[in-house]
Structures are given as C-alpha cells and as structure tokens.
Amino acid sequence: MITGIWDVELKTPIGTLAATYEFTGTADGFTGTATSRDETVALVDVVVDGQRVTWRQSVTRPLRLDLDFDVIVTGDELTGHSRAGRLPRTAVTGTRRA
Known part of the structure; x- marks a missing residue:
C-alpha cells in the first residue's frame, strides 16, 4: 500500500519543502528513504496499520x-502531518508516481 516512489510536500513555517520518498516492502516490514535537494536520509520504524503509516527520520x-x-x-494519495519536538505540526501531502 505505501510501496513505491512518492512526491511529497511539507508545508512548514519557513515555506513548502518538496521531497521524494521511496518505500520498499521487505520480509520484515517496510523500509524507506527521503530525498530532498540537499540530502538523502533513511526512514526509521516504518509502521503500516491499515491505511495509516507512521515513521521517523532525522534531517540536517x-x-x-x-x-x-x-x-x-x-490509493495514490497521502495526507497527514509531521512533527519535530515542540514545534507546530507540519501538513504533509503526497502523490505516488505511476
């Protein structure tokens, strides 16, 4: 359900950030990476529970x-939020590539 490549936007207080997420299913669950123009980071603790997906990541x-x-x-759309500690929630939207 989450597997594939996603074009994701994060609407932050400093502006909208675009990133590409790639999720892969494995025998042990799911893994993934997030790539922005400056860096690629691994996704940690990817959990799929029905339509809900959660994960953690660190950025610099x-x-x-x-x-x-x-x-x-x-389907091929995702919506939700991200949070960094005490900072306000950031709206997250994405579309899976064909």
Whole structure:
C-alpha cells in the first residue's frame, strides 16, 4: 500500500519543502528513504496499520531536526502531518508516481 516512489510536500513555517520518498516492502516490514535537494536520509520504524503509516527520520537541512510522521494513504494519495519536538505540526501531502 505505501510501496513505491512518492512526491511529497511539507508545508512548514519557513515555506513548502518538496521531497521524494521511496518505500520498499521487505520480509520484515517496510523500509524507506527521503530525498530532498540537499540530502538523502533513511526512514526509521516504518509502521503500516491499515491505511495509516507512521515513521521517523532525522534531517540536517534546513535545520537539524528529528521528525515523526503520521499519514493516511488513500490509493495514490497521502495526507497527514509531521512533527519535530515542540514545534507546530507540519501538513504533509503526497502523490505516488505511476
């Protein structure tokens, strides 16, 4: 359900950030990476529970942050949010590539 390549936008207080996410199914669950223009990072603790998908990741650009994601996947669309500690939630939307 989450497997594939996704074009994702994060609407942050400093502007909209675009990233490409790739999720892969394995015998042990799911793994993935997130790539922005400056870096590629591994996704940690990817959990699929029905349509809900959660994961964690760390980034160093534009700021050093540890992010928690919580999204709902409906077909080839995802919507939800990410959160970095005490910072406000960031809206997350994405579309799976064909």
